[in-house]
Amino acid sequence: MQDWLYSDVVKDHFQNPKNVLMEDEASWPCEGRGIVGNIQCGDQMLILLRIKDDIITDVRWKTYGCASAIASTSILSEAIKGMNINEAYKLKPQDIVSRLGGLPSNKIHCSVLGDKALRSAIDDYLTRNGKPSLAGQEEVEVICTCLNITDRDLEDAYKAGDRSWEELQARTKIGTACGGCKERALEKMHEFEHLYGE
């Protein structure tokens, strides 16, 4: 086929997903489980982790969703094998998108949920083992949950010169789905103003 909707990497992971669990969840006992997403929006992801000495030794996942949702979960599952959970906890949606060779901007919001599912699975592992959650220690705070836009993205936008909500929206598409993140986003911009000045 000449010209496909997504990159070749996405196409490959869509057609030949890696580490996907085709059987029942119960058939793959694990140390950490995380599920995120919403059927209303059309995407849901489950990540199961086997962890030894805080190292992710194996991973399985299930996804209900579009081609980019399937591909992004697949590529994430490859990236995190052998990773320390502290490092894995810091993975950003952007890391997944760049590994996929890019995604259309309207796809990033719903289809790249893997990092959230991963953090949820790591927290589950920590809770099961009586260890403190890493919540708050992720490198990023997801500000806009609809479009998966983080404080890092806002920081970059601030450095690029954005000051108003409209400028932020033009660059990042933040808040263009439900709009519920506006207040928190502007708080963050205020923080950056203190950090970096006008």
Place this chain on the structure above:
Amino acid sequence: MNKRIYLDYNATTPLSDEVKKIFFAELELYANASSLHEDGRLELKKIEQARRECADLIGCTAPEILFTSGGSESNNMVFQTMKKVSLKNGRKTIVISAIEHPCVIESAKQLEKEGFKIIKVPVDEYGIVRIEAYRQALEENPLFVSIMSANNEIGTIQDIKTLCSMAHEKGALFHTDAVQAAGKITVDMKDWDADYATFSAHKIYGPKGIGALFVKKGTPIEPLIRGGHQEKGLRAGTYNAPSIAAFGHACLCAQKELVSYADKTRKLREKLRDGLIEKIPNIRINGHPERVLPNTLDVSFPGAEGEAILLHLDLLGISVSTGSACASGSLEPSHVLVATGLGPELAHGSIRFSFGKYNSESDVEYILHNFPPVIERLRKMSTLS
């Protein structure tokens, strides 16, 4: 992969060989149909012939056909006309169904901003307009009603004749978007008694960018595009003679083939429907079981998401559509499926197969052989299974 199987005829059709011949020959001619010289007069003659052919397809007279750039323009024109009509009779309510095409919904929204009241009549689980709700809406003495003849996604056919006569009893004008119905089922303005009807060439093997609006004799209509005498001053702009001639011929062919087309596509539709039901557990056929376009089959596959299904089919060489949000670029699944009461999982997991005259039984066999494993695999990897 060499061969592709096109099952998206409700989105658009290829030019038929017969239409192509007329269209290509016409492209060689260039005179302005408004010119007085012989070259121009010849073009005008062809336009008037096409007008008669278009009129024959929908059972009206030639002067009642107005050529436009297509369905969206025709629909917009009717809605814009309503502003003028409203000034005369003081009515401000417009009734549409919940499953109209976006160009009708958006036109209605625009009029709502300009002070009109819009009533969206709900449909039942099959997509049929709920008659009690419709009756109630008509109690408001609306200015105008717009209800599509047949739905583009689920193929459900409305009883336009009844809906139209109910509207007329209350003194309302009636418009039907017959873009999907024309050429697939009998569309008869004399029988239906509608005041306006929209249809388009590229859904019936004609070219893109040309369509028509039927305006019943004596019914008000206002131009969207001014500045020329064409179409009695109702649609300015040099005549697109090749497209109009091709449209006319497409209408002629569609009328001739109406019965054979319906028989052929219905057979393929039923073969695919029965095969899918037999081979894939837990599926839902959307739309009305009988009052449905012969060529349209809309199916939901719970547990699998529509865009992923569509792209797997695409990789198998099969072209279809989906009502999933992921394919639309919005966050909402098809408003049509939601209006029929489908939950998000069924709406996101919907696929529309729409047949046309170039499909064959072997297309259906290829799908029935290759498609079921796609659903099985997507369901196995799904969180919902």
